[in-house]
Amino acid sequence: MSAFDLIAGVLLVASALAAVTLKNAVHAGLALVGNFLVLATVYFALEAQFLGWIQIIVYAGAVMVLFLFVIMLLFDAKADVGTGRMPWMRPLAAALAAVFFLALAYAFSGVGPVHPLAEIKLAGGLPGPLGRLLYGPWLYVVLLIAVLLFAATVAAVVLVQPGVRGARKKPQVLERERELGEVDR
């Protein structure tokens, strides 16, 4: 384990803790950006160069900007809101997270070290070798993701359109409601 691993680990855990505990939502979002950037450097260290750049562009760039934009749009910077229906939730959440971590650590303890015979064929995780996989055995996954992204774009536009909230009622339903209203009168 090198010094880089240690520093990256400390930074990752610290920024993640800041992201889930800070009282100001904008601060929490910026901590999350820091977490994503450190994670990108870890990807570089693990021979995943293309993934590292995608992490910076998509996550630290697009996704987090969207988050910060929505936080500021909704004037929702105060993170500690709510009526506190379940005040015992916080310690319970901490206990559950600890138990879950222990379970995961136990599960990972079975994973052996790097197999000495398995040659490393990652090629630095550059776009060329990755693309040969993406457009080879993973082609159907890429197509499905294309459909999903299209559906998500349409859904996002429809959801935030002011005019179409509330289900459109069929003419028959409207007529029936009018009849019922006349009976009530």
Add this chain to the structure above:
Amino acid sequence: MSYYLLLSALLFAIGLYGVLARRTAILIFMSIELMLNAANLAFVAFARNSGNLDGQVMALVVIALAAAEVAVGLGIIVAVFRARSSTSVDDLAELRG
């Protein structure tokens, strides 16, 4: 290499704590992103461990899924805010329109 797997487990647990303890929809969402990234770190660590690029392809797929999820999720949050003037999950406990 199991160091990064442990780190990914720790990040996932922190994200789980955030999902359970936060009371605002946006911050719960950010904790979910943290959990997705922890899973990605595990994928990349496994790819490095086995010398196989498939793990990195899977991480790429997860990033694309997360982008779609963020678009829809933030759309829902904005729509809910318009209807209720709040994003606190305590105020949204009833499933009435």
